[in-house]
Amino acid sequence: MDLDGLFIPAAFERLCEHVYRAGVDGLYVCGQTGEGLQQTVEQRKAVATLAVKLAPPGKQVIVHAGAPRTADAVGLARHAEQAGATAISSLPPAGAYSFDEILAYYQALAASTELPLFVYYFPKFAAHPSTLEHLLRLCDIPRVAGLKFTDSDFYRLSEIKRSGAIVYNGYDEMLAAGLLMGADGGIGSFYNVIPGWFVELFQAAKAGNWAEARQKQAAINEIITIGLRYPVHSAVKHMLAWMGLDCGVCAAPRRSLTSVETAELDALLEQTRLARMR
Numbered sequence: 001m002d003l004d005g006l007f008i009p010a011a012f013e014r015l016c017e018h019v020y021r022a023g024v025d026g027l028y029v030c031g032q033t034g035e036g037l038q039q040t041v042e043q044r045k046a047v048a049t050l051a052v053k054l055a056p057p058g059k060q061v062i063v064h065a066g067a068p069r070t071a072d073a074v075g076l077a078r079h080a081e082q083a084g085a086t087a088i089s090s091l092p093p094a095g096a097y098s099f100d101e102i103l104a105y106y107q108a109l110a111a112s113t114e115l116p117l118f119v120y121y122f123p124k125f126a127a128h129p130s131t132l133e134h135l136l137r138l139c140d141i142p143r144v145a146g147l148k149f150t151d152s153d154f155y156r157l158s159e160i161k162r163s164g165a166i167v168y169n170g171y172d173e174m175l176a177a178g179l180l181m182g183a184d185g186g187i188g189s190f191y192n193v194i195p196g197w198f199v200e201l202f203q204a205a206k207a208g209n210w211a212e213a214r215q216k217q218a219a220i221n222e223i224i225t226i227g228l229r230y231p232v233h234s235a236v237k238h239m240l241a242w243m244g245l246d247c248g249v250c251a252a253p254r255r256s257l258t259s260v261e262t263a264e265l266d267a268l269l270e271q272t273r274l275a276r277m278r
């Protein structure tokens with residue numbers, strides 16, 4: 001985003017090149033990291049259109065269509081389908097809603113297109129869904145393919161896997177644990193920064209090389225732990241700029257890092273393996 005919160009297509013294109021070159025299987029756009037909820041519906045549609053256009057053959061684009069208004073979410077979902085996205089996804093609408101209201105939201109969204117829908121389970125973001133039973137009920141909605149699971153209850157993750165749903169791990173710093181307990185893949189903020197490291201972790205896990213997966217996770221977490229000292233999404237953007245991939249700033253109300261913070265972050269990054277690869 002630029003300083004007015006407007007999408008910068010050229011920066012997005014460079015970022016896509018960076019992650020696809022590293023071998024990721026696809027993109028998840030306009031979620032938390034992709035600032036879907038900080039953008040207008042029109043701009044989100046432009047991002048989705050460009051993401052599909054830039055996807056190399058065989059790569060998947062999941063569009064986060066979640067919005068405070070069900071009608072907007074449905075509009076974004078239909079647009080994603082027309083644009084050629086692989087799937088849609090949605091956070092629960094934030095607010096003091098009951099589980100039944102959240103259920104009705106997901107039912108409306110799932111019925112609005114032919115695309116698979118991934119519920120974005122992030123208990124720190126919304127009060128519902130909160131129980132395993134509620135998650136399984138959401139997974140039972142026709143066309144709900146599974147979850148993006150941003151939580152550290154990996155027993156719960158394994159129970160959802162047992163029901164047959166597809167589960168993407170959401171906390172980057174615990175991808176190895178999520179994969180060990182059955183996650184099918186991962187989606188996350190730091191994949192933008194060091195996509196190749198995550199691809200290597202995923203491949204090691206898929207091959208059953210858990211010691212190697214754990215080693216890769218430790219190397220990744222050296223970077224993540226630095227990022228988590230700051231507002232994480234702004235830190236991710238600054239890390240990208242530090243690597244020569246300027247992606248602008250986060251849209252308000254997210255704040256940017258101060259100059260003191262960026263100087264400190266730069267100094268910390270200089271001491272990592274990433275500096276030697278730059």
Ligand code: MN9
Binds near residue numbers: 150171188189232
């Ligand atoms: O699920 C991301 N979650 C949020 C994806 O943005 C809320 C993660 O990638 C985290 O940012 C990351 C840091 O905790 O794991």
